[in-house]
Amino acid sequence: MQVSMYDKLVKGVKGVKEVYKINLGIDTDDRLLRAQGALYMYMRKNKALTELLLSEYKKRKEFLPFVILD
Numbered sequence: 001m002q003v004s005m006y007d008k009l010v011k012g013v014k015g016v017k018e019v020y021k022i023n024l025g026i027d028t029d030d031r032l033l034r035a036q037g038a039l040y041m042y043m044r045k046n047k048a049l050t051e052l053l054l055s056e057y058k059k060r061k062e063f064l065p066f067v068i069l070d
Contacts, residue, residue: 018042 022038024031043049057068 022034024034024038054068057064061067
């Protein structure tokens with residue numbers, strides 16, 4: 001069974017909702033930085049998201065202003 005891009009994104013949204021459950025502090029700037037860090041860690045460990053991003057990168061790499069190295 002092939003997983004759709006939508007299914008992968010829904011899984012990512014669930015990860016974002018998990019961040020809302022964490023006490024990130026009172027200061028707005030601190031909360032933002034902590035939330036960003038938490039989401040980066042979630043994304044880093046999400047194999048489906050990694051595969052999706054690499055697949056889309058390969059389709060469009062000749063038009064993108066960056067290169068992904070192994």
